[in-house]
Amino acid sequence: MSLAATHRNSSTASWRWPDLSRARWLSPIILLLLWELGSRFGLIPERVLAAPSAVIKTAWEMTVSGELPSNLLVSLGRAAAGLAAALTVAVTLGLVSGLSRWGETLVDPLMQIKRTIPSLALTPLFIVWFGIGEAPKITLIAVAATFPLYLNLFAGIRGVDVRLVEAARSFGLSGWSLIREVILPGALPSFFVGLRYALGVAVLVLVVAEQINAQAGLGHLINNARDFMRTDIIVVCLLVYALLGLDADALVRTLERKTLAWRPSLVEQ
Amino acid sequence: MVQPRLRTRVLKVASDAVPAPTVRLNSFTRRFGDNVVIDGLDLSIAPGEFVALLGASGSGKTTLLRTLAGLDPVGEQDVTTPDARAVVFQDARLLPWKTIWRNVALGLKGADIRARAEAALKEVGLSHRLDAWPATLSGGEAQRTALARALVREPALLLLDEPFAALDALTRLKMHDLVLSLWREHRPSVLLVTHDVDEAIALADRVLVLDKGRIAAEERIALERPRLPDARFHAIRRRLLGHLGVETAASQAEGALIAFPTGEVVL
Numbered sequence: 282m283s284l285a286a287t288h289r290n291s292s293t294a295s296w297r298w299p300d301l302s303r304a305r306w307l308s309p310i311i312l313l314l315l316w317e318l319g320s321r322f323g324l325i326p327e328r329v330l331a332a333p334s335a336v337i338k339t340a341w342e343m344t345v346s347g348e349l350p351s352n353l354l355v356s357l358g359r360a361a362a363g364l365a366a367a368l369t370v371a372v373t374l375g376l377v378s379g380l381s382r383w384g385e386t387l388v389d390p391l392m393q394i395k396r397t398i399p400s401l402a403l404t405p406l407f408i409v410w411f412g413i414g415e416a417p418k419i420t421l422i423a424v425a426a427t428f429p430l431y432l433n434l435f436a437g438i439r440g441v442d443v444r445l446v447e448a449a450r451s452f453g454l455s456g457w458s459l460i461r462e463v464i465l466p467g468a469l470p471s472f473f474v475g476l477r478y479a480l481g482v483a484v485l486v487l488v489v490a491e492q493i494n495a496q497a498g499l500g501h502l503i504n505n506a507r508d509f510m511r512t513d514i515i516v517v518c519l520l521v522y523a524l525l526g527l528d529a530d531a532l533v534r535t536l537e538r539k540t541l542a543w544r545p546s547l548v549e550q
Numbered sequence: 551m552v553q554p555r556l557r558t559r560v561l562k563v564a565s566d567a568v569p570a571p572t573v574r575l576n577s578f579t580r581r582f583g584d585n586v587v588i589d590g591l592d593l594s595i596a597p598g599e600f601v602a603l604l605g606a607s608g609s610g611k612t613t614l615l616r617t618l619a620g621l622d623p624v625g626e627q628d629v630t631t632p633d634a635r636a637v638v639f640q641d642a643r644l645l646p647w648k649t650i651w652r653n654v655a656l657g658l659k660g661a662d663i664r665a666r667a668e669a670a671l672k673e674v675g676l677s678h679r680l681d682a683w684p685a686t687l688s689g690g691e692a693q694r695t696a697l698a699r700a701l702v703r704e705p706a707l708l709l710l711d712e713p714f715a716a717l718d719a720l721t722r723l724k725m726h727d728l729v730l731s732l733w734r735e736h737r738p739s740v741l742l743v744t745h746d747v748d749e750a751i752a753l754a755d756r757v758l759v760l761d762k763g764r765i766a767a768e769e770r771i772a773l774e775r776p777r778l779p780d781a782r783f784h785a786i787r788r789r790l791l792g793h794l795g796v797e798t799a800a801s802q803a804e805g806a807l808i809a810f811p812t813g814e815v816v817l
Contacts, residue, residue, distance in 0.1 A: 448643035451619050452636070452657040452699070462656065466647040543647045545685040 331513035339513040340520070348502075353521060355498040356491065359415065360483045360525075363422025367479060370423070371430030378431075379438030379468070380460065392431055400425035400482075401489055408493065418490035425486040426479040433475025437468030470544070473537050480529035488522060572597050572707050572739040573618060576628035580613055580763075587613045589763035597706070598737040602744060602754035604790065610763040611743045615711050618741060635707040636700035640715050642692035644684035644699075651680040654699045670702035671695070673735075674728060690721040694728065701732060708738040714749065726752060730775060747790050752777050757786075759793040767793035 301307060313333050319325040320332030327335070343349035374392065377384035403424060407417035441464050449463045491500020499518045506514035573595040580588040587610045595601050605611040616622045617629065619637045644653045654667040671677055674694040684692060693713055700708055710729070714722045730753060733740055744750055750757045751771055759767040769786055777783060 444639070444641065444643055445645060447621055448637070448639060449645070449656065451621055452703070454657045458657070462648075463645060466645070469647075541647075543683045543685065 328510045335513045336516045340517045352498050352502050359418050360487050363419045364483050366423035367426035371427045375431045375434030379435045396428050413494040421490045422483050422486045426483045429478035430475045433471045437471025441467035477533045484525050574630040595739045600740045600755045602742045602750035602757045604750050605760035609760045611760050615743050619709050632706035634705045636703045636705040637709045638696045638700050638713040640712040642696040646684050649681045670698040674698045705738050708740045710742040
């Protein structure tokens, strides 16, 4: 029996292909390797696309020199200012429209009209109105991020279970206490969907808005790099934009975990 | 043994008729468009009286309960209800984003809100789940929380809208006992809306049968509690089922009754 066991062992010890059916990291790594090799052997010229190793080196240098952090801060500031304005407007309008019939009659048509105009198409108009400073950039982000916030808050308020509202009314809640204890918490999950959308839109519009004569910020870095054909810097900035999108999503997830702990899917964990 | 207790009970009801009723409706009518849901209804519930309201779907029982709960406008009609009233709905209607004790404390004002909510939850046997989320409760626990939320308001009128309909049979029996003991403790007037004849007989002092927005029949239940499914129980049951228009089913069903010690009868 022990002989049979050793025999079996020796056969399993022979080399097998590892199970890679779930190795989702594999293809990106292969792509990076091919890219790097292509650059090393001169198949991809540096002014077309810098090698991954060059990109990493440039990213490190830009970080150490402070060039990347300072410009990133400028871009973040624009996104934050635009989002703050969008939140203020969207939450105000969403509450007015969601909580009252006349509010809906007055506000909702305007928001729907606004929705049909692509926000980025407003860029020329905003340049005429606000010049080429910070104002058109921030306004563009604010205008674009307002609608998803508004729409989801409105839908969330209207989607609150009327039976819960009725029960709360039967226990003496009305007016502001009803809004605070029942309607807003009920609308919160939907609001977060809007927030996630708005953050994505804000990053997207930031990219375009920063092409307007930027004196600082990621867009400024990219524009400069384009003029000097520094593809390594362009790729670094693209990576930073991607990270911004990821971080925005992680931020909303964290907020959701903290405020929506009551949801069954999260409770069971 | 039984007779003297019965007599004092009847006397008590008679003497209770003197103070002003907790609930009084005078020829109350409610329409939705051309559809008359409640049609010239007279109703009076004495303080501490336990009334069950039976009726088929669409008989107007939910509309009547909503009127008494103050959830529907009554206009200029002659409706007297106490300010201190509380509803237990069929679906517990707990706010999912508030913990159990905060649900019970919903809308309470003043000091010691947590202590009051805790005391009410202790009464329904849920003192170990104060900080749980409603999503983690069983159906019976959710209904007990809803009961605690109603009781913590010390209501003069407790409105129960088919609160046990969605529970399994054993949980329902336990809830009957719990409701009776809470009622004895706090003595609110109770209006229980149900479609379960046995539940109505097991719990109530008086059973009303609602049909097409009118009270079609009234039955005073003078049996002592706990009510065992004896001959008198069956006689009342047969009469009530007759009023509800299920005479043949009633006589057939009697052979298949299963008696539970609490006096509840399940088909």
